[in-house]
Amino acid sequence: MIEQSTTRRLMMQFAAPVGAVVLSIVMSAFILMIAGSNPATAYGDMLSHAFKLETSVSMINRATPLYISGVAAAIGFKMNIFNIGVEGQYRMAAIFAAYVGGAIALPGILHIGLILVVAMMVGGAWAGIAGALNTERGVNIVISTIMLNGIALGIIAWLVRSWQAEGEIVVVGVGTEPIDDSGLIPNLNFIPEIFGDIRSEELTGVLVIALVVGVAYHVLLNRTVFGYDLRSSGLNPFAARAGGVPPKRMIMVAMLMSGAVGGLVGIAEIMDKARYDPNFVGFLGFNGISVALLGRNHPAGIAVGALLWAFLDASSDILQVTGAAPKEIVDIMRGVILLSAVIGYEIVRRIRVRDEAAQAAARLAEVAA
């Protein structure tokens, strides 16, 4: 009986996300038919593209910063803090880290280490502003992080302008000073090359950082007193406070940590381009929120979410090439997946609550009898 309930618990865990993906495939098929495309062809193109080795590598490259971003958001979510500001945090972190990395040359590991530390410090500081505003002045973190996103983009736009020559707008070949090779994390091409030719793709070395971040997140959350404090604050701040968890300090530390991890989101792009340029990739912060929601803030769940999002990204590219369907179908799929997953999780939660209450009641009756 116990085993049965464990299986049931496990199955319920996966019911919502799997159901969400299936629902989105079905709904998108209808939409594709209405739009006059053949869903079978479109889905076929997406899948056959994804299973090419070079596409797989490219998907992992796309998933890597998304994963880090998802973990950054999840740290806040675990404490019921909605840090919408990863977007601004990673961009500020990226431009400063790239600047410092380009200005200073150090031997190998130190150079990389410096870039990472600067990114984490800037990201943490930017998030810390929102944290301090909340604990000292009671400013809502959602509002302040949204504002800080705007301010970050403004500052960056202003810095980018200073690279432009008088009177003309150039976006190619400008940016921060290039970072020497010593500051660039080497690629991991040796792994996919075991399986075959990956053409011009390179597997990003930042994947290692993402894995470290994931493991550290898991250990911190589940194996440390701090993680326990963080989770209990998120579940019931009043009980946590009566249990000795200082609420303000937890908010501040959670924001600093979320921001520090968020600061690492842009590293993959920096390593790829060896600089911060005006075309720096955007929306990783917002997509990280989606990925964290989809993955239920679980380190493995976020990884699955990040890979799914990366797959849809890659699909969007190939649909444009083959013309089997408009690429916007990918955004529709994402929306449907996210919405139905969130609803699904809530349904599953309610069923679980009911199940457990029934079990406990049954146990009571057993003992009484």
Add this chain to the structure above:
Amino acid sequence: MALAIELSGITKRFPGVVANDDVNLAVEAGEIHAICGENGAGKSTLMKILYGMQLADEGEMKVNGKTVSFASPGEAIDAGIGMVHQHFMLAPQLTVLENVILGAEPMMRGGRIDVAEAKTHLHEVGDAYGLTIDPDDLVETLEVGEKQRVEIIKVLYRGARILILDEPTAVLVPDEVDELFRNMRDLKAAGTTILFIDHKLEEVLAIADSITVLRQGKTVATVKPEDVSTGDLAELMVGSELPTPETTESTVTDEVALIVTGLTLLDEDHRPAVDDVSVRVHRGEVVGVAGVEGNGQTELVNAIIGTQATAAGSITLLGADITHESVRHRREAGIGYIPQDRHHEGLLLEAPLWENAALGHQTKAPFSSGLWFNRAGARARTEEIREQFDVRTPDIDVSAHALSGGNQQKLIVGREMSASPEVLIAAHPTRGIDVGAQAAVWDEIRHARSAGMATLLISADLDELIGLSDTIVVMYKGRLVAEVDPATITPRELGSYMTGAALDNEVDS
């Protein structure tokens, strides 16, 4: 005279409790009728039934001679009944007028609010009942007493002829109480029937035409103020017999564990919620705090636990001043805490039992070593608690919300007691749990007491207070007004202290 309200045989059951048990109430039209009773006597439930917020399981309800049954407050309002809650329900950024008409706006064609009409009607209501207030004032700028007047006007504006006031004086200072009573007399003169809940007996005697006393869900008596004294009323409320204290040997030692000196705490309106309170608890002693709820007990507990800042005074634990220490420091120094509301401050409802068992003790063994949380240790301790405190659960991985209230409470008590606290702060430790669980909790406290634990027990349950305490102090309006011996106290005395009636007597003598 005609009866405005007639309730007969009203019974309302909740799981495990009978809140109202064959309650009978007759309120004459145009009178001020007070409902008195201790906390948990069933006053609020009765008013909720009358106002359509809850349905009675049994019994008949007549309003102005007609049998009625209200499924919602809307139906009660249609029948001319209005209720002013203890906690105001006003929008502070809106004006008085806007608040009054909210939800009952007179409309012009095109969906616009007829402000002129609303103002005229508001003035009519104000003039008819002698209630004056500037309709254009912002509610956030008003004093507490004025806000209450807005609430009353709001109800009258909707045509109420029978007014229910839930503890209207609880939030007021004496001057405001006088003003409220003037308003109530004016309302009565204008023909309104008023039903109000109060447990400050001198106030009740001053304003009411009739008084009905509830005790443990039953109507005890309906009396006229001219026939009774505050002492008589207090005895009716508390009952004529107090439980005899358990004849356990005293384990009180000379060693003081907790000293509270001159403690003062301010509420949101900067009025003292706890006013110059001093109390000492020795090792092996249980000090009971008696009092009608809302007289500062919660704030006193918060101050000792460290979740609310003090304005003055000091708290000393085992010789060390902890007045400005963090909650964590206090918990680590040996304060155990059983909160009055287990769902609010006691449990992580969505987390498994073994995580709940660590709450408040997560920085100590077996729950952690250094910075690392010890899952195995936490699980083992939880199994021990489950075993020793008889927590009925399928396993320790179910979430806390799956357990019944009694089992949740046993988990909390087990968590605190298994940490062997030096001082236990127990706020209503057996509220809302069944008799069996209640006895188990009492046994635990007695057991730990004989092992030298110092306990501050806050309770509204006289059985519990008298049965467990070595000393009882009574809290009234934020102050400790008496220290009594549970072995010799009479119901009349205890009731007088709890309701403030004794204070007036002292002034007289």
